[in-house]
Amino acid sequence: xxxxxxxxxxxxxxxxxxxxxxxxxxxxxxxxxxxxxxxxxxxxxxxxxxxxxxxxxxxxxxxxxxxxxxxxxxxxxxxxxxxxxxxxxxxxxxxxxxxxxxxxxxxxxxxxxxxxxxxxxxxxxxxxxxxxxxxxxxxxxxxxxxxxxxxxxxxxxxxxxxxxxxxxxxxxxxxxxxxxxxxxxxxxxxxxxxxxxxxxxxxxxxxxxxxxxxxxxxxxxxxxxxxxxxxxxxxxxxxxxxxxxxxxxxxxxxxxxxxxxxxxxxxxxxxxxxxxxxxxxxxxxxxxxxxxxxxxxxxxx
Amino acid sequence: xxxxxxxxxxxxxxxxxxxxxxxxxxxxxxxxxxxxxxxxxxxxxxxxxxxxxxxxxxxxxxxxxxxxxxxxxxxxxxxxxxxxxxxxxxxxxxxxxxxxxxxxxxxxxxxxxxxxxxxxxxxxxxxxxxxxxxxxxxxxxxxxxxxxxxxxxxxxxxxxxxxxxxxxxxxxxxxxxxxxxxxxxxxxxxxxxxxxxxxxxxxxxxxxxxxxxxxxxxxxxxxxxxxxxxxx
Amino acid sequence: xxxxxxxxxxxxxxxxxxxxxxxxxxxxxxxxxxxxxxxxxxxxxxxxxxxxxxxxxxxxxxxxxxxxxxxxxxxxxxxxxxxxxxxxxxxxxxxxxxxxxxxxxxxxxxxxxxxxxxxxxxxxxxxxxxxxxxxxxxxxxxxxxxxxxxxxxxxxxxxxxxxxxxxxxxxxxxxxxxxxxxxxxxxxxxxxxxxxxxxxxxxxxxxxxxxxxxxxxxxxxxxxxxxxxxxxxxxxxxxxxxxxxxxxxxxxxxxxxxxxxxxxxxxxxxxxxxxxxxxxxxxxxxxxxxxxxxxxxxxxxxxxxxxxxxxxxxxxxxxxxxxxxxxxxxxxxxxxxxxxxxxxxxxxxxxxxx
Numbered sequence: 001x002x003x004x005x006x007x008x009x010x011x012x013x014x015x016x017x018x019x020x021x022x023x024x025x026x027x028x029x030x031x032x033x034x035x036x037x038x039x040x041x042x043x044x045x046x047x048x049x050x051x052x053x054x055x056x057x058x059x060x061x062x063x064x065x066x067x068x069x070x071x072x073x074x075x076x077x078x079x080x081x082x083x084x085x086x087x088x089x090x091x092x093x094x095x096x097x098x099x100x101x102x103x104x105x106x107x108x109x110x111x112x113x114x115x116x117x118x119x120x121x122x123x124x125x126x127x128x129x130x131x132x133x134x135x136x137x138x139x140x141x142x143x144x145x146x147x148x149x150x151x152x153x154x155x156x157x158x159x160x161x162x163x164x165x166x167x168x169x170x171x172x173x174x175x176x177x178x179x180x181x182x183x184x185x186x187x188x189x190x191x192x193x194x195x196x197x198x199x200x201x202x203x204x205x206x207x208x209x210x211x212x213x214x215x216x217x218x219x220x221x222x223x224x225x226x227x228x229x230x231x232x233x234x235x236x237x238x239x240x241x242x243x244x245x246x247x248x249x250x251x252x253x254x255x256x257x258x259x260x261x262x263x264x265x266x267x268x269x270x271x272x273x274x275x276x277x278x279x280x281x282x283x284x285x286x287x288x289x290x291x292x293x294x295x296x297x298x299x300x301x
Numbered sequence: 302x303x304x305x306x307x308x309x310x311x312x313x314x315x316x317x318x319x320x321x322x323x324x325x326x327x328x329x330x331x332x333x334x335x336x337x338x339x340x341x342x343x344x345x346x347x348x349x350x351x352x353x354x355x356x357x358x359x360x361x362x363x364x365x366x367x368x369x370x371x372x373x374x375x376x377x378x379x380x381x382x383x384x385x386x387x388x389x390x391x392x393x394x395x396x397x398x399x400x401x402x403x404x405x406x407x408x409x410x411x412x413x414x415x416x417x418x419x420x421x422x423x424x425x426x427x428x429x430x431x432x433x434x435x436x437x438x439x440x441x442x443x444x445x446x447x448x449x450x451x452x453x454x455x456x457x458x459x460x461x462x463x464x465x466x467x468x469x470x471x472x473x474x475x476x477x478x479x480x481x482x483x484x485x486x487x488x489x490x491x492x493x494x495x496x497x498x499x500x501x502x503x504x505x506x507x508x509x510x511x512x513x514x515x516x517x518x519x520x521x522x523x524x525x526x527x528x529x530x531x532x533x
Numbered sequence: 534x535x536x537x538x539x540x541x542x543x544x545x546x547x548x549x550x551x552x553x554x555x556x557x558x559x560x561x562x563x564x565x566x567x568x569x570x571x572x573x574x575x576x577x578x579x580x581x582x583x584x585x586x587x588x589x590x591x592x593x594x595x596x597x598x599x600x601x602x603x604x605x606x607x608x609x610x611x612x613x614x615x616x617x618x619x620x621x622x623x624x625x626x627x628x629x630x631x632x633x634x635x636x637x638x639x640x641x642x643x644x645x646x647x648x649x650x651x652x653x654x655x656x657x658x659x660x661x662x663x664x665x666x667x668x669x670x671x672x673x674x675x676x677x678x679x680x681x682x683x684x685x686x687x688x689x690x691x692x693x694x695x696x697x698x699x700x701x702x703x704x705x706x707x708x709x710x711x712x713x714x715x716x717x718x719x720x721x722x723x724x725x726x727x728x729x730x731x732x733x734x735x736x737x738x739x740x741x742x743x744x745x746x747x748x749x750x751x752x753x754x755x756x757x758x759x760x761x762x763x764x765x766x767x768x769x770x771x772x773x774x775x776x777x778x779x780x781x782x783x784x785x786x787x788x789x790x791x792x793x794x795x796x797x798x799x800x801x802x803x804x805x806x807x808x809x810x811x812x813x814x815x816x817x818x819x820x821x822x823x824x825x826x827x828x829x830x831x832x833x834x835x836x837x838x839x840x841x842x843x844x845x846x847x848x849x850x851x852x853x854x855x856x857x858x859x860x861x862x863x864x865x866x867x868x869x870x871x872x873x874x875x876x877x878x879x880x881x882x883x884x885x886x887x
Contacts, residue, residue, distance in 0.1 A: 035646055092850055098592070102790055103849045105783055110842025117836035172398050176391040182354050183389040187403045187444065188377035228779070232657050239650045276665075282658040289643055289651060316731055 002141035007261050013147035013216060015257030016154025020209035021234035022241065022249040023161065024202025030178035030244020031198050033097045037104040038085055039206050040231030041111050042078045046207020047214045047222040048115070049077025051126045063129035070126060071153075071211060078207020079200045086199035091192070108228065115224035123221035126214060146216045153212065157205060158250055165246065170197055178244045209234075236281060240288045256281055304362075305330045305452050305482035306351065311359040313343070313350050320346050321357070322506035333474065333483040333496045335514065338503035339528050344486045345386050347503070348454045352376055352383060364452060378405065379452075382445030386456040386486075388437045392430025396421055396440060399429050403444035414443045417473055435466045442470065446477055453483045459492055471495055490517060490527075502526045539569070539703055566695045567767060568812045570702035572805040574763045577709040579788040579804035580797065581756025584713055586786070587795030588722065589749040590729030592645075594782055595652030598636070598659045599754035601777035602629050603761020605663060608677050608771045609670050622762060629758035630751065637750040641743060653779065660777040676772035698766050705763050706801070709756055713797060716752065725749055726795075787845045793857025802856055811837045 021043060028036050050070035057066060089107060093099045132149065135142040165171035173194050177184045184191055206227075213230055214222045233256065241252030264277035306328040313321040320343045328334045336344050350357040353373040361369050368376045377383070390399055400414070400421070415422040418439040424432065429440060438458065445453055455474065459467040471492050474483060478496065487493050493500070494517055502510040510516070510526055517523055578600065585591050606628050610621035640651040666672060716722050727735055728742050735742050765771060775781075784807065792803020818835035833839050852859055 029646070033646075035649065089846065089850070096853070099849050099853055101592075102786070103846055105786065106842050106845035106849060108842075109780075109783060109787075110839050110846060113836040113838025113840075113842055114833055117832040117839060169401075172394065172402060176394055176398075176402055179391050179393055180389055182373075183385065183391070184402070185373040186352055186354065186377060186383045186385070186389075188374050188405055189402070190372075190374045232653065232779075235650055236654055239647060243646070278661045279658050282654045285651065285654050286639060289647060290639070 002139060003265075005139060005141040006143055007265055008258070009141075009143050009147055009151075011258040011261040012254065013150040013257070014261060015254040016150045017209050017212050017216065017230075018233055018237045018256055019154050019250050019253035020157060020205045020212065021230055022237035022253055023157075023246050024198075024205045025234055026238045026241065026244055026246065026249045027174065027178070027198050028202050029238065031174060031181070032090075032100075032195055034090065034104070035101045035235075036199075036202070037101065037231070038082075038107045039104075039202065039234065040227035040229075041108045042081050042085075042203045042206035042227070043210030043213070043230055044112065044115065044222075044224060044227030045081045045210070046074035046078035046203075047126070047210035047226065048124075049207065050074035050211040050214075051124050051222050054127045055124075063127065064131075066127060067129050067132070071208065074207040074211035075204045076207070078210065079204035082199045082203020082206070083196065085203075086196050090195070090199070094192075112224050112228065119224055121223060121225065123218075123223040126211070126220045126222060128215060128220055132215065144216075150212050150216050153208065157208070158246075161201075161246055164201075170194060174198060233281065236285050240285060256284070259284055303330070304328055305364060306484060307360075307362040308347070308351065309360040309362075311347065311350055311357055311361065313346055313355055313357045315346075315355065320506060321350065323359070324503065324506070324508055326501045326508050326511060328482060328484050329499065330482055331478070332498040333478045333485050334499045334501065335493045335497035336484060336486045336501050336503065337493065337527060340488075342503045343506055344503055345456055348383070348456055348484070348486060351454065352381065380448075380450040382448070382450045382453040384441050384445045384453070384455040384458055386460065388434075388441040390429045390432075390437045390440045392428065394429055395426050396429055396432070397425040399440050400444055400447060403447050405448045408449075409447050410449055411447070414447060418443055435462055438462060438466075438470070442473060446473075449480070451481050453477060453481055455483060456486045457488060458485075459487065459489045467492065490523070493517065539573075563695045566699045568809065570695075570699045570763075570767050571812070572808045573702040573706040574760050574767065575785070575788065575808050576801040576804040577706045577763075578757050578760040579785055579792070579800040580706075580709050580713050581753045581760070582785050583789050583794060583797065583800040584717065584725070584756075585749050585753035586789060587800065588717055588729065589725040589746060591746060591749065592649045593640075593652040593750070593753075594649045594779070594786075595636075595640075595654075595656035596753065596757050596785055597777060597779060597781040598652075598656040599629050599633060599757040600761045600764070600781060601659060601663065601773075602632060603758030604765050604771045604776050605677070605761075607762045607765055612677060613670060625758060625762055626755065629755055633751040633754035634747070637747050637754070641746050641750065653782075656777075656779060656782060660773060660779075663773045663777050672771070676770050678770040701766060702763050705759060709759070710797070710801070712752075712756075717797065721745065721748065729795075787841065789855075791845060791848055791855055793855030793859075796855075796857040799855050799857030806856075807841060811841060814840060 021039070025036055025039050028034055028039075050073050053073035054066045054070045057069065059066070061069070085104070085107060089103050090100055093103060132146050135144045136148070137143075165175055170193075173184060173189055173191075174197070177191055177194055181191055184194075209230070210222075210227055214220060214226065218226065237249060237252045237256050240256065241248030241250070260277040260281050263280040304327040308327075309325050311321050311324040312319075324343075324347060336347065338344050346355060349355050351361055351363070353368070353371060353376055357369075359369065360367065363376060363381060364379050366379055368379070391402070394402070400411070403409075420436060421439055421443060424436070429437060432440070442455075442458060445455070458470050458474070462470070467489065474485070474496055477483060483496075485493070485497065494514060497514040500510070500512060500514055500516060501508055504526065510522075578596070582593075582596055585593055585596075603625055606625040607621055610616040610624050611618070616624070636655055640648055640655065643651060717725070724735070724740065724742075724745050728745060732742050761776070764776070785804075788804040788807045789800045790803070791807060792801065793799030814835075814837040818837075848855065854861065
């Protein structure tokens with residue numbers, strides 16, 4: 001029973017991180033038709049921003065305070081990277097969607113190359129407050145506190161995003177634009193601003209996802225190649241959930257998190273396949289695409 | 302301002318198809334000008350080209366501004382309402398949200414709209430995707446009228462609608478045309494005859510006839526230009 | 534012709550400073566020959582990818598899967614199972630063919646972005662599979678060095694044999710180019726282009742694009758696998774991070790775009806320049822005079838990935854037609870399409886008119 005509880009819990013935590021990574025991607029694709037390969041870069045940069053802040057500020061602030069600042073730095077770092085990317089590299093290529101995708105690939109490679117040069121493939125460690133490393137006893141299971149954090153932040157972002165999309169003018173513009181970009185322009189609205197906004201929001205969430213992933217699943221270690229390996233899963237979640245749908249991403253993220261954790265648990269030991277969790281996620285993708293090419297809740301094919 | 306809209310040598314090519322091969326016409330201020338032609342001749346493309354929704358070359362003057370280089374939203378903000386051929390309402394948004402999006406300023410005429418289309422007020426929270434064709438058309442026309450803009454581009458508003466609704470929309474357009482200029486694409490000749498002052502006829506990618514709506518009384522001309530028998 | 538020039542390289546013992554990528558500045562040194570062999574191998578692979586991406590318009594993010602299968606199946610057959618050379622080669626190609634047929638049929642059920650995602654996911658899955666080292670076949674993370682027992686002596690990697698390997702790589706490129714040329718000039722090739730330009734129209738005509746897309750995919754994948762075999766001969770070891778990771782896919786994509794998609798020789802030029810620069814930059818970064826540069830300058834310049842990525846970004850924004858596009862624009866005289874090509878074009882055009 002306790003095994004069931006802790007696996008479920010870590011599955012949800014993983015799902016929360018996938019959601020953070022995937023929802024931005026989903027919006028960006030839904031609104032702008034761009035497969036943003038630089039998203040992995042935003043995640044990595046967010047994690048590094050969190051690390052840099054925690055390491056360079058005086059420790060007198062105290063571990064929890066430093067960590068809170070790390071989180072803020074990760075969000076801002078991701079947002080800034082995304083904003084710069086959109087303005088400098090995506091905008092000039094308006095009307096050339098394939099080129100836009102290619103440019104995100106190039107950026108990803110180039111900047112990761114830079115990070116590899118600066119840090120090598122070694123990892124750096126993010127300082128975290130003590131309670132994050134500990135676990136809380138729930139029933140007979142020991143649930144890691146980091147999982148609580150991930151889930152809490154994931155939910156917070158989900159609700160904020162929903163609020164933003166439903167209650168603010170730009171939220172309405174984005175929802176309309178995902179459906180029919182041209183008509184939004186034909187109503188006299190400058191969609192370009194919405195583009196930048198969507199990129200920045202996506203980047204902010206990606207930065208947070210990067211930091212959380214490092215803390216929850218990577219032992220507080222940050223390395224240059226992290227974001228890209230997370231990116232693949234983010235893409236899979238986006239396609240399964242349906243391009244352009246936030247709720248779809250949330251649902252798919254949960255499912256993928258569960259599938260990965262459960263298959264790892266139950267099948268991992270037997271076949272000698274340590275990575276069977278990953279394999280089953282890919283299988284899931286193939287299944288979903290065969291059965292429902294638009295994804296679980298997709299409105300754009 | 303002599304004309305609300307002036308199009309000169311408009312050319313549009315899409316995927317190898319040279320749809321508009323030099324369209325030139327003028328729309329005088331006030332009243333309804335009808336853009337006519339057989340199916341597939343490029344009427345919708347002309348409207349979209351005016352708004353910059355398809356790549357085009359030539360010259361377009363909207364309300365005395367040269368807009369050929371302008372992005373769509375900027376052209377629209379000059380005061381151009383657009384009722385597209387397929388309504389293009391946002392099905393995931395509510396009726397209210399659909400209208401809100403079209404708002405360009407604080408003096409949007411919601412009262413007028415709700416007076417004309419009371420159903421829109423009743424169903425304000427309903428998702429637009431769940432409405433009937435006629436109701437969606439109400440949204441489409443309402444949001445073009447919402448800001449009281451001087452130029453309206455209307456593409457086949459009667460398509461797929463019951464005759465009673467067609468007549469209602471014709472009433473609405475008549476009212477609108479008292480204070481604005483309307484460029485109307487329409488296949489239904491009785492509507493055209495009722496509303497239009499002038500006509501422009503397209504064929505083979507260019508303008509083949511301009512004149513007044515009275516020309517539609519000539520059945521032979523109508524058959525030659527439009528390939529249909531005149532409407533009784 | 535360029536071909537003759539390249540063929541003769543291993544026999545040339547000149548000392549040429551500055552320009553060469555190997556540690557010794559001699560034209561036919563092992564270092565130089567190895568790099569050039571890699572260039573040719575990637576050129577062939579890029580060419581194969583161009584058929585799918587440049588000509589047919591299919592953005593696949595998974596060619597590394599077939600490259601890796603080429604490398605690993607060949608390696609496993611030779612090393613773990615001690616098969617002789619030609620059966621191992623045959624097995625490799627058969628496995629890749631079957632894989633491409635099956636996976637391609639699944640992936641091509643969807644279009645555009647979803648297709649790209651599926652191919653990416655499959656390639657990643659393959660990467661995980663290899664890393665997992667099932668039944669101790671692949672050697673997992675540490676990789677699998679090829680055993681020399683079954684290779685004819687001219688191929689096993691001693692210094693003197695680098696020449697043979699060089700010529701094999703060159704032969705691979707030449708054969709691939711010939712095959713690709715034949716295919717793209719044929720009616721099939723023109724259907725590929727028609728698919729890229731306007732697939733909807735083909736559907737209306739009753740031509741089913743699926744078969745052609747699958748054919749394009751399978752051909753491209755087979756070429757990638759053959760390239761994998763050549764890779765193993767050159768490098769001698771298979772390591773998943775070098776052979777099966779998505780970086781390989783992205784590199785190939787960059788090579789094709791850099792050179793100019795859909796132009797054949799563009800892909801070749803792009804690949805040769807990319808690989809050559811990559812190795813050359815690595816060599817420069819190791820030079821003593823280089824390490825004395827201040828860090829902000831040294832770090833970016835020592836990372837070929839950064840430089841090539843940045844170059845790619847610049848090309849995408851400013852030179853979207855790639856090198857081939859540049860050359861096309863600069864030359865005032867446009868070559869008339871070959872007579873055979875024009876005849877094929879009109880045949881397809883007539884079919885479309887009907």
